[in-house]
Amino acid sequence: MNKIHVNCAVNGDATEFLCDPGATLLDVLRDTLGLTGSKEGCGSGDCGACTVVLDGEMVCSCLVLAPEAEGRSVATIEGVAEGSVLHPVQQKFLEHAALQCGFCTPGFIVAAKNLLDRNPDPTETEVRYWLAGNLCRCTGYDKIVRAVLAAAAELRQERTPACTRPRQ
């Protein structure tokens, strides 16, 4: 079977790869590009551990064929931090102990960041429904939801121009 040649952007970097027509985006990220931060918990789109953002849309990369990435932009967990500076969602996950084993964490962080990119002030219910496609078996979700709400609050603070911020 001939391989397909794909050009896309991964975390902002121009990337090209060869893949089988039936390969998933998750397979290519993990096995071809060495980006193992996206995890495979099920391979059927039910656990969200492989969540990435494709042209701004949150997807399960196990349900996307790799050739579909042609000409598109893929954002993975590896691109969430800016260099060594963690994104507020990552920082709040650490501060709130929102991970135990950490296997589902990349998917949650990518999904939560995507939520906050769209909705800077979600309610607890909105957070819970947005993250309902991500399974966590360790935490019972309590600390995850708190971390996302705390990250939202911090991002709102950051996005407010300094001169209009209330004095501390």
Next chain:
Amino acid sequence: MTGHALRIIIMPPFDKEFFGTDRLSLAAVNLFDLIGKLDALAPGFAAIAQPRVHLAVDGVLETDWTRPLADASEVIVLPRVGGG
């Protein structure tokens, strides 16, 4: 090895599985010695003791089977409970 006579209480399933009784009186200097004497009564017991058996000396679970039993009066043989 010698030692003074201890009251040995064998809990299920080991009472029926190995000894046919739940009460024994044996002398042993320590718990390894006791296991050896129990094995003499019911061959095969020593082989499963480490993975399957907990021993309690006078009401306290003991992981050190070399502990001298000179001042002990009762040993309970009970099933290990494996956690997750």
Next chain:
Amino acid sequence: MHAPETMKPFRHIGTRPVRPDGVDKVTGKALYGPDFKAPGMLWGAILRSPHPHARIVSIDTREAERLAGVKAVATGRDFPTLESLVMHVGEGASDIVDVAHNCLALDKVLYEGHAVAAVAATSPEIARDALALIEVEYDVLPFVLGLEEALAQDAPLLHDNMFTKGVKPRPDKPSNASMRVEMGAGDIEAGLAGAAVTVEGRYTMEPVHQGYIEPHACVASWNGDGQAQIWCSSQGHFSVRSLTASVLAIPQSDIRVMPLEIGGGFGGKTTIYLEPVAMILSRKSGRPVRLAMSREEVFRASGPAPGAIIDVRIGADADGRLVAADVEFKYHSGAYPAVDAGAGVSSAIGHYRIANTRVVGTEVLCNRPAAKAYRAPGAPQVNFAVESALDELAARLGMDPLELRLKNAAKPGDPQTSGLPWGKIGWIECLEAAKAHPHWSSPLGPNQGRGIAGGYWGNYGGPSTVNLSVAEDGTFTVATGSPDIGGSRASMAIMAAEVLDVPYEQVRCVVADTASIGVSMVTGGSRTTFATGMATVEAAGEVRHLLCQRAARIWGASPEQVQWRSGEVVCLSGDKQGETMSVADIASRSFHSGGPIAAVSALSARGWLPGFGFHICDVEVDPETGHVAVVRYTAIQDVGRAIHADYVEGQIQGGVAQGIGWALNETYIYNEEGRLDNPGFLDYRMPVASDMPMIEAVMVEVPNPDHPFGVKGVGEVPIVPPLAAVANAIKAATGKRLNSLPMSPERVYAALHPEG
């Protein structure tokens, strides 16, 4: 939230610092079981039985071997012939012959999904294609899935050499009952006859899965000289080493197991499934081989928790004093003997003082995957029955269900079911904390109900090794042999920093491989913070002692003239009186004052104490659909002393969520052909974020006097009470008692609309 605020003379214990492995885990850098690759690695795949029970007549692998890209094929015949030997598996025990045959079937397949053959090839696609070329001839046998069916006289036998253990006289013919355990006290029939009020009921459930999100995976590389490396995630890499070496009949020191990060285990990763198979494939091909399960394989072939049938009779006198409890349960073992009956017996009714008791557990073999430990293994099932029955009893007595429990609760010194006295347990303290908690007295809305339940788990100590070393700049490294599943690196660093009285960040903790640290038992049984923590404290104390000695020698003082104070050494008398020497000062001179400074603690921890929990659950039942929503949940638990408070709360919250899933949604569904119908997360419905409320974890601290910081295991207890707490809440909301799990919308709807 902290319940009774204890005096805390601690600098670090009970605080909530960021875990040292945190950044790796929020940035995707951490390497888990399926993430590791070795140069030249082959991809393995496993052929699994489509039949729940069949004799293997023949396996023809020739076509598969001829496929281009296939480098090795393995079957059960490639394992050495093993003698029966009962070994530690996790914290339980299994016969190594069963462990081997579960990795690759030999003569019979015992469940749908049982591994039959394996291949290694240059790509995953070729490996999959090769499986289709393996021809297995099966002689299909009748199968049995149900507990009572498996115990029937004419039931198909899984093992024709299985004679029930724990029965006298020894049965004269084999059966599917592998073990019977009976304990008790007093006279059960007389006790029940004398009771003013009695209740009885039968409670049932099918098996459920641990549900870790990371599927099992490993890479093995076994060289021609006999030495091997295995990279895998597990709850205990020393267990992986000892079991793999035993299955292959090779020396343990020839295998070096490198622990990768583990994506959840909950008891299910205390055994091996893939490692010996990957080893055989590697030895045959001369290359490293990866084997990884798909989610479907995880469900079909890795250990679920047993399903159960539990019959309960409980009686009380007119004042609500429990006088008799008779509990008889049957647990699924699946394909091979498991070890949950003893745990179920000791976890059934020991939290109450009852004069007349009888608790009987039977383990039953059936054509399902071999049951494995799942968080407090054996306890939630029987607790569901007992705590549901107690609620019924309270209703009959016209008594507050919390008061009923408080009136009968076991205290330190009271006998457990085994007869051993309880140590310093905090059960009463949990009940009192519940009574005082605002949740207990808060109002409920329409269609809502409140349920409560209490439970416990025995916990464990056991062997752990810790190596604490001082770097040349005076910083510390703690190496343990205990995989970190939920923040244990942070807990070890906290305990070491507490002993050394240095900043938390000055101590870093790693999980060392089997060649780099001494033997340590699995991370499981709620033992790591207790036992590995004890070793950490001992090693830190020894290092502190060595640093004092070293400073004294550098000063030319005697050891008695120096003292450890605020993370440095102070000279108390003589020429240098009042001078201090920092760890950095000492460490930088260590090469010329006796050598590097380090201490190893290898111990078998004793003095563990059980944990007790008490849960309050509010549900709202939709009368139109039967859907049950948990709207408020409070879990109160005696944690001894919380080392890292966040991760203690996290254990409690996670256990509750698993218990709620077990109560409401999760179940194995087999079809008439004996095949699993829901081997995926879509149909095996675990709780998601939108199903759950916040879970308030209330930590009651009744310190363990036999641990340097008072630790009691916390991880397992919280999964025990939720099953009954949810059932009791549904009863309160609807007036209907549901005796079968899961309490799915269709079952709740049927209970609400018995007319159909």
